[in-house]
Amino acid sequence: MTERALRLGTRRSKLAMAQSGHVADAVRQLTGRPVELVEITTYGDVSREHLAQIGGTGVFVAALRDALLAGEVDFAVHSLKDLPTTQHPDLALAAIPKREDPRDVLIARDGLTLETLPDGARVGTGSPRRMAQLNAFARSHGLRIETVPIRGNIDTRVGYVHKGELDAVVLAAAGLNRIGGTEELTGSLSLDFLSFDTVLPAPGQGALAIECVASATELVATLGALDDPHTRAAVTAERSLLAALEAGCSAPVGALADLLAEDSGRGQMFTEMRLRGVVGTTDGSTLVQLSTTGPVPTSIDAATALGRELAHEMLAKGAAGLMGERAL
Numbered sequence: 001m002t003e004r005a006l007r008l009g010t011r012r013s014k015l016a017m018a019q020s021g022h023v024a025d026a027v028r029q030l031t032g033r034p035v036e037l038v039e040i041t042t043y044g045d046v047s048r049e050h051l052a053q054i055g056g057t058g059v060f061v062a063a064l065r066d067a068l069l070a071g072e073v074d075f076a077v078h079s080l081k082d083l084p085t086t087q088h089p090d091l092a093l094a095a096i097p098k099r100e101d102p103r104d105v106l107i108a109r110d111g112l113t114l115e116t117l118p119d120g121a122r123v124g125t126g127s128p129r130r131m132a133q134l135n136a137f138a139r140s141h142g143l144r145i146e147t148v149p150i151r152g153n154i155d156t157r158v159g160y161v162h163k164g165e166l167d168a169v170v171l172a173a174a175g176l177n178r179i180g181g182t183e184e185l186t187g188s189l190s191l192d193f194l195s196f197d198t199v200l201p202a203p204g205q206g207a208l209a210i211e212c213v214a215s216a217t218e219l220v221a222t223l224g225a226l227d228d229p230h231t232r233a234a235v236t237a238e239r240s241l242l243a244a245l246e247a248g249c250s251a252p253v254g255a256l257a258d259l260l261a262e263d264s265g266r267g268q269m270f271t272e273m274r275l276r277g278v279v280g281t282t283d284g285s286t287l288v289q290l291s292t293t294g295p296v297p298t299s300i301d302a303a304t305a306l307g308r309e310l311a312h313e314m315l316a317k318g319a320a321g322l323m324g325e326r327a328l
């Protein structure tokens with residue numbers, strides 16, 4: 001007897017479908033059960049407002065969670081960076097698979113890179129985090145860039161550069177990679193993968209979250225096989241930083257945790273976890289940028305503590321005042 005199909009709730013954007021498709025394959029392999037995709041429209045997909053105005057927190061997530069709680073789907077796949085930092089009491093993050101490239105990428109016309117953008121360049125991004133860091137870079141290099149708030153899926157955003165309406169756009173490399181768009185979509189455009197010294201990604205960027213209802217303990221345990229503990233530790237620290245700053249996913253906050261390795265003679269051994277964080281005004285005139293290191297976390301609590309610690313150091317340097325600024 002074959003078991004009934006597991007229902008995977010997904011947004012229907014090309015990116016969400018690609019992400020869900022990958023996870024569906026992994027779950028089929030893992031369980032031997034059929035997995036069926038159930039498309040769900042979220043407010044973030046239909047609203048034409050700018051994300052910073054909607055408020056950001058959870059706009060892509062709420063409808064998927066409603067479907068989980070109503071028992072219409074068995075599990076859902078989210079971009080972790082879109083998930084609010086407070087865990088829903090009735091839901092479980094069953095797995096956080098190994099993360100993709102967390103970098104942001106600048107997609108530009110005519111072979112341009114961030115370093116070679118002309119004065120006055122128009123760069124598409126509606127993300128306060130990207131605006132703050134791009135403008136700070138521009139200021140330190142004596143040029144002005146005009147950040148232009150844009151929305152829409154990846155194709156739409158890249159289209160602005162193809163059509164010549166913008167000189168460049170900034171996207172998450174992970175999203176671009178997942179839809180296999182690096183070649184097909186960007187064509188003649190140039191890709192500049194931004195260094196973490198210039199632009200820190202959103203907390204959790206490049207990672208996926210597989211969520212189901214907490215009471216489905218068997219499913220939680222089964223999906224747990226897809227979890228990558230290093231990714232979970234890193235994104236836990238990043239999200240803890242965000243939470244302790246009391247900022248939402250549309251706040252001008254960047255964070256990245258990575259494990260530092262040493263060659264022990266018998267291969268690489270992780271020695272420490274480093275957490276870098278940034279908060280800034282969207283005009284780039286002020287950035288608070290700090291980093292800390294700690295032992296490789298052996299528990300979620302330890303990873304959370306590292307994030308909280310860095311947040312407190314950033315708050316002591318005035319981070320709260322910078323986040324108060326909500327203007328685009």
Ligand SMILES: NCc1[nH]cc(CCC(=O)O)c1CC(=O)O
Nearest residue numbers: 079081171172174175205206207
């Ligand atoms: N804000 C929307 C969003 N949510 C997740 C990704 C990309 C995939 C990821 O970060 O895992 C994107 C697009 C983007 O920022 O370019």
